[in-house]
Amino acid sequence: MPSINGGCLCGKIRYSAEAGPAFVGLCHRHDCQKFTGSAFSTVIGLPKASVTVTGTLKGFTKLGDSGKPIERRFCPDCGAAILDECEAMPGIVMIAAGTLDDPSWLKPAAQSYCASAQPWVELGGQMKRFEHAPE
Numbered sequence: 192m193p194s195i196n197g198g199c200l201c202g203k204i205r206y207s208a209e210a211g212p213a214f215v216g217l218c219h220r221h222d223c224q225k226f227t228g229s230a231f232s233t234v235i236g237l238p239k240a241s242v243t244v245t246g247t248l249k250g251f252t253k254l255g256d257s258g259k260p261i262e263r264r265f266c267p268d269c270g271a272a273i274l275d276e277c278e279a280m281p282g283i284v285m286i287a288a289g290t291l292d293d294p295s296w297l298k299p300a301a302q303s304y305c306a307s308a309q310p311w312v313e314l315g316g317q318m319k320r321f322e323h324a325p326e
């Protein structure tokens with residue numbers, strides 16, 4: 192697997208990670224649709240200690256289904272969604288996969304919140320499906 196590097200649209204935010212992903216998954220949750228401006232989010236879960244971010248992100252925090260906060264961070268200049276951290280998953284940073292420099296290796300293993308997926312979304316592959324949060 193290539194090293195994990197990426198950044199926002201305008202280039203002011205850059206990140207890199209020295210570890211392999213803990214997971215790669217999709218989320219159809221409505222909040223994830225709002226955050227990404229797309230039908231679902233694709234995220235790479237990484238150990239927080241392995242991720243280095245340069246540039247200053249802006250954050251927005253809202254409670255998730257777990258009742259615990261999810262902090263979503265984005266570039267204040269170009270608005271690109273970069274990462275989110277969920278208190279329900281301590282020590283994990285979820286990078287927005289669309290911001291990778293090289294996304295060619297991505298193979299999402301699971302999709303969550305399928306109950307709120309857009310009805311026209313049909314995805315191939317062998318992903319595990321969760322109606323709500325992954326168990």
Ligand SMILES: [Zn+2]
Binds near residue numbers: 269
């Ligand atoms: Zn930017």
